Amino acid sequence: MNQGNTPLYNRLKQFREKNPISFHVPGHKNGEVFFNEAREDFENILQLDFTELTGLDDLHAPTGVIQESQELAAEFFHADETFFLVGGSTSGNLAMILACCQIGDKVIVQRNSHKSIMNALELSGAEPIFIAPDYDSTVERYTNPRVDVLKEALHKHPDVKAIVLTYPDYFGKTYDIKRMIDLAHEWDVPVLVDEAHGVHFSLGSPLPSSALLLGADVVIQSAHKMAPAMTQGSYLHIKTDFPLKDRIAYYLQMIQSSSPSYPIMASLDIARAFLANISQSELVEIRNTILHVRTILEGCKCWEVLPLTENSDFLKITLHVKHFYSITDVGNLLEEVGLFPELITDNQILLIFGLAPYKQLNRLKKAVKTINERLKKDSIHATIDISKLFATPIQQLALTYQEMNQLTYKHVSFEDAVGKVAAEAVIPYPPGIPFILKGERVMDEHILTIQHLISQGVKLQQREHGMKVYCNN
Numbered sequence: 001m002n003q004g005n006t007p008l009y010n011r012l013k014q015f016r017e018k019n020p021i022s023f024h025v026p027g028h029k030n031g032e033v034f035f036n037e038a039r040e041d042f043e044n045i046l047q048l049d050f051t052e053l054t055g056l057d058d059l060h061a062p063t064g065v066i067q068e069s070q071e072l073a074a075e076f077f078h079a080d081e082t083f084f085l086v087g088g089s090t091s092g093n094l095a096m097i098l099a100c101c102q103i104g105d106k107v108i109v110q111r112n113s114h115k116s117i118m119n120a121l122e123l124s125g126a127e128p129i130f131i132a133p134d135y136d137s138t139v140e141r142y143t144n145p146r147v148d149v150l151k152e153a154l155h156k157h158p159d160v161k162a163i164v165l166t167y168p169d170y171f172g173k174t175y176d177i178k179r180m181i182d183l184a185h186e187w188d189v190p191v192l193v194d195e196a197h198g199v200h201f202s203l204g205s206p207l208p209s210s211a212l213l214l215g216a217d218v219v220i221q222s223a224h225k226m227a228p229a230m231t232q233g234s235y236l237h238i239k240t241d242f243p244l245k246d247r248i249a250y251y252l253q254m255i256q257s258s259s260p261s262y263p264i265m266a267s268l269d270i271a272r273a274f275l276a277n278i279s280q281s282e283l284v285e286i287r288n289t290i291l292h293v294r295t296i297l298e299g300c301k302c303w304e305v306l307p308l309t310e311n312s313d314f315l316k317i318t319l320h321v322k323h324f325y326s327i328t329d330v331g332n333l334l335e336e337v338g339l340f341p342e343l344i345t346d347n348q349i350l351l352i353f354g355l356a357p358y359k360q361l362n363r364l365k366k367a368v369k370t371i372n373e374r375l376k377k378d379s380i381h382a383t384i385d386i387s388k389l390f391a392t393p394i395q396q397l398a399l400t401y402q403e404m405n406q407l408t409y410k411h412v413s414f415e416d417a418v419g420k421v422a423a424e425a426v427i428p429y430p431p432g433i434p435f436i437l438k439g440e441r442v443m444d445e446h447i448l449t450i451q452h453l454i455s456q457g458v459k460l461q462q463r464e465h466g467m468k469v470y471c472n473n
Contacts, residue, residue: 003276079237099247132390172313346456397439420469
């Protein structure tokens with residue numbers, strides 16, 4: 001197949017050139033009906049925002065250009081089948097878990113997974129067996145579970161229906177996921193991987209390998225995170241001998257909109273073509289410019305640039321803020337000089353680069369110079385040891401989802417939640433990984449860490465201060 005072809009995008013352009021008269025949805029009528037103050041910004045994309053008209057195919061039963069575009073993606077990513085997702089990787093995570101699990105089924109799940117994984121478990125009614133990630137002192141955060149923990153979980157729960165892993169982590173760190181995949185297959189268990197931040201891993205060295213190429217059965221990739229696709233555009237790849245394809249397709253048509261966005265789908269078509277046509281020499285050039293960026297950033301007095309490790313994503317740079325500077329002040333000053341990072345935690349800042357040589361080196365040098373001149377040392381802010389937070393390598397919820405559905409809950413302060421069972425997840429966002437799980441018993445260590453995160457300006461996805469807990473539990 002011609003990986004330079006973009007069949008869906010091409011068909012949308014051809015349809016636009018017919019200058020069609022719209023007697024159908026959407027209501028902007030090919031951009032003719034729109035708020036004047038916003039027309040200039042939107043009019044070009046609105047002219048490609050069609051619906052399921054003759055020749056434009058149907059995402060939920062594709063036989064034409066959408067099918068052709070998905071087949072091109074499957075060929076490039078080395079999948080048996082690829083589905084376009086217009087609801088982000090969230091929709092893919094929901095579909096793959098619902099396809100594998102029913103009420104009461106056991107599922108082994110990496111504890112530091114995205115909230116959409118946890119939501120899928122709740123919707124399925126499955127019984128999650130959580131395997132804790134290790135704390136990596138070299139980067140001062142939790143990364144991935146160990147193979148021996150997975151092996152122990154399989155021995156304790158040989159009847160599991162699936163294993164759910166995250167690869168890479170938000171910061172681009174990978175691990176030997178192939179050993180886990182091979183182990184799971186020895187037990188005849190499918191492996192489902194949230195690879196939201198690894199769509200570009202299919203480009204090969206010097207990037208890590210995609211979990212799909214390492215044997216995973218279902219892999220979800222957010223094309224909009226690391227490739228040039230529109231927000232919400234993602235892929236779901238299947239490469240497996242397990243009978244999952246039809247069930248996944250069934251849940252996708254249930255979860256995803258019956259009016260999927262054609263601009264988002266076209267951007268998935270384009271993003272695949274973009275990736276397929278990046279040469280190795282271009283990839284090396286991109287890496288070299290980012291290495292130059294790292295050198296510039298190392299000139300800032302308030303942070304350390306964490307080193308690249310083997311098989312980590314060079315498009316991501318982690319800045320570890322020194323303990324005698326306020327990370328809130330550093331974050332504010334970054335935005336004042338025009339630099340907007342992806343993520344700020346209580347002690348680290350994550351920068352994500354695109355798949356093109358970085359061209360604003362002089363502006364970056366000026367920004368670092370300004371930060372060095374303006375940022376003053378703070379009184380040493382409090383730190384907290386979180387290395388023992390996940391003390392239990394293999395954990396189950398205190399209550400099943402079915403039990404939770406029968407209980408009432410109340411809202412309490414964080415301090416009063418200790419010893420109670422959480423009726424909602426506590427989620428720092430980004431990255432959207434639940435710190436306390438719904439159904440988990442709250443510990444002193446949880447609350448101390450939450451208070452520390454709040455003091456450092458980390459945002460929690462809570463509607464009000466405190467949290468919901470179940471009554472009499």
